[in-house]
Amino acid sequence: MNSRRIALVLLIGIIVSFSGHDALTYPERFDRLPTWGGHSQIGGPLLDTAHRENREKRENRVDLCRHCFCIHLKAICDYKLNKTLPNEFNDKLLVPLNIKYIEVRLTVGTQFVMYENFFQDNQVNYFGVIGVGKDDQVEITSNAFSHNKGGFPNIEIRNVLRVFLREKFLTGADYKLLVEDVTQLSVFSNALQMTNLDCSLKRIKELNLMKNAFNPGVAKYGINLRIEDSNINQLGIFGVSMGKVSLLRCHIDMIMSNAFDVTSIKELIIEGCNIEVIESQALTNKLHSDKVAIVDTVIGTIEGQAISQSGITTMIMFGNTITKIRSNAIQIVAVSLFIRNNSMSHVEPNWLSVSQADQVEIANNRFEDYGRCELNIGSSNCSFRNNILQNPQSGSLNFTCRVHQVRVGTECSCNKSWLSELTDHDLESEIMCQVAKRDANCFNATNTDVRRYVNEACGSNVTRYCMGGQWVTKAVSDHSSDSSKLTIGMIALEIVILTLLLVAIVCVLAKNCGSGSCAPAGGQSTDNCLIEEDIRNSLRQLALHSESNKTRKAILKLINGHLSKGECNDRILFIVDNMPQNQAIESLLFRHISQSHMEPSDSEAYASTALTANATAPPLPPSTDSSEPIYQELDQQRLIIDDKYSLPLNSDEDPPYSEPSNMMSEYGNDYNYNGTNESYTSEQSNPSPNRPLLPIPNRL
Structure with missing residues (x-):
């Protein structure tokens, strides 16, 4: 009986435990406790209607x-x-x-x-x-x-x-x-x-x-x-106060009106952008901002009232390039305003209006067409310095800011009327005009302040001129000018004379060269063989009418070739020794050697020798028996060159001529000339018996 009761209790416990396990096996878990109908998951109904519907949806x-x-x-x-x-x-x-x-x-x-x-x-x-x-x-x-x-x-x-x-x-x-x-x-x-x-x-x-x-x-x-x-066509209306808005390296076609028509933007940063137009009322008068910065941005046009009476703690414009700023474009109430290193092409009057500020600094900017701005604050809190104003408009410097080293595009002169049109204040020591080139040496600068220029260039009611880095009066300047003109005239005259002399020398040289006699002074200083034009023409005519083809070719090669004196002399000797006897050609060749190949003293002696030899040439020897030795005694009246090539007439030694072992035909072979003496040594040592020996210049 007891065993039955124990078994029943165990069975009931097992059933209860399994039923509890089914209820708690897969509970839904949340990092955040969700609520349904105002009841927490803990303490509320476990399976309310919303929870049950949600579970059914998830299961499907x-x-x-x-x-x-x-x-x-x-x-x-x-x-x-x-x-x-x-x-x-x-x-x-x-x-x-x-x-x-x-x-x-x-x-x-x-x-x-x-x-x-x-x-x-x-x-x-x-x-x-x-x-x-x-x-x-x-x-x-x-x-x-x-x-x-x-x-x-x-x-x-x-x-x-x-x-x-x-x-x-x-x-x-x-x-x-x-x-x-x-x-x-x-x-x-x-x-x-x-x-x-x-x-x-x-x-x-x-x-x-x-x-x-x-x-x-x-x-x-x-x-x-x-x-x-990014590229933005239109930056529209945000319509909500925001913490920080940053536009970096963007191309924006248009910042629309009321784009920032909000209560507050803690920081607005526009950097490295390209903006075509900032429309009117882009930043409205209800906007309050701790910081608005426009940096390194290219802007086409800032329309009037684009920044309209906005309350900005710090306004910064650094390194921008702006084509046009309309009148009343920037109207702010600021604690601090900094406009630095900008380039603005066209600035209309009243482009900037600051009614209240603790600090304003406008420095190192370049304005092409500059209109006035309204800076109605104390001079101790406002600085306008190191700016370049091209074409400044009348009254554009009439404000209370401290002005320092402002450069204008006007050229310095003793007439200061232009300065009074820019400002009613005494700014002669702070406005810098552009120094003319004629006065640059006296200032060593391209710009100087008006007061310095007037004191140095316009003192004592006498017009001064900058000469050699010093100021001089008009009289001294005129005298220096006359002296300078005289000096310049003399120099010009000398140049003209020298030019004419050079032209004359060139013409003479050109004429001499054209006639074949343009050799440098001191005789033939070059080694080229130059044949006179008349000798050249005569040789050409004789060669063309010569019956010997070999003679014609040799003469034409001589007069048409580019030879040195040595080569020319050797070729002449070769031609005379091997061509048929032609008194006219030989005479021309000897004439050329005497004129171009020898010193004056040698040339005269050589010419007289040649003429004597031609005038007293001995008659032909009588015919002899063929069995007798073939040689002849030297005629005493036949002149020859020094003993380098022959023996004296009274020498006891044997005659230099001997009976050849093999007689060569006088004109049987072509000339084999290569420009050296070796090419014709054999022919020269066996001259023709019926022709006179050729006189050789001392040079050889």
Whole structure:
């Protein structure tokens, strides 16, 4: 009996324990405790109506991890790897509660859309979409993240062709948004409705921020906007007070009227941008800002009242290039104003108006057409220095600021009437005029203050002139001028005479060279063989009429060749020794040698010797028997050269001629001349018996 009772108790305990296990096995877990109908999960009904409906909806949805790769807390949804992954993320997909990180990877042609109720009480801290930048698109509709309970979630969209952020795309408290490397981004009105937002838009080729895109709808705000390297057609109306707005390296066609018509922007930074137009009332009178800075920016036109009576603690304009500033363009009430290192082409009157400020500094700027500005503050708090004013307008320096070293485009002169048109104040020592080139040596500068110029160049009511770095009066200047003119005239005359002499010398030299006698002074200083023109022409005529073809060729080679004196002399000897006897040709050749190849003394002696030899040539010897030796005695009246080539007539030694062993025909062979003596040694040692020996110059 007892054993039965014990078994029954154990059975009842097991049943109770199993029933309790079913109820507590899979409790829903939240990092934040959700509420339904004002009841907490702890202490309220375990299965109220809203909770039951939510569970039923979750049970009817498809788990996201069936399409995506899920590991631990991450879900990677890749359209390239999974062709069945739907393009729409909506309430048909179930995001597991443990997933904190979702990354969607698009492929070419993917049209991704995210709808409301995709999240159901999830705590996703990161949601990112990464595209391929080719025919892909992302659209996020209203309230898409409204049911996500993640703390300060990070939303990123990268490298997508087109992105559309619809109305109420983000609602709630805290978000961090990054959109970068997108071709076209459209942010619709009221798209960003949250109290705290850190928004960064980078490298957007076409950014369209519609009117009131930022609109939290509450007085408390903490919105920071940073736009970098993007193109903006129209920067529309923000309509909400913001923390910090930074526009960096952007191209903006237009900053529209009332763009910053808000109560407060803590900091507005425009840096490195290119802005076509800043319209009127872009920053209105109700705006209060701690800092407005426009730095290194190119601006086309700043319209009138673009900054209209705004209350700005610190206004900075550094290093900008501005084409035109309209009248009343900048009207501010500031604590500090700094305008430095800007280049402004056209500045209309009253372009700047500062009614109240603790410190104003306008320095190192360049104004092409400068109009006056209104600086109605104490001179101790205002500085206008080191500025360049081209074409300053009348009265443009009539203000209470301290002026120091302001350069104007007017040339310095003793007439100071132009200065009185610029200002009613005594600014002679602070206004710098442009020094003329004629006076530059006396100042060693391109600009000097008006007072110094007047004192140095216009003293004692006598006009002075800068001569050699010193100021002189008109009389001294005229005397110096006359002396200078005389000196210059003499120099010019000398140059003309010298030029005429040079021209005459050149003409004489050219004439001599044309006649073949342009050798340098002192005789033939070159080694070239120059044949006189008359000798050349005579030789050419005799050669052309010669019956001997070899003689004709040899003469033409001689007169047409470019030979040195030595080569010319050797060739003449070769021709005379081997051609048929021709008294006219020989005479011309001897004449050439005497004129061009010998010193004057040798030439005269040689000429007389040649003439004597020709005049007293002995008669031909009588014919002899062929058995007798073939030689003849030297005629005493036949002159020869020194003993280098023959023996004296009274010598006891044997005659230098002997009977040849083999008689060569006098004209049987062609001339084999190579320009040296060796080529004709044999012929020279066996001259023709019927021809006189050729006199050789002493040089040989």
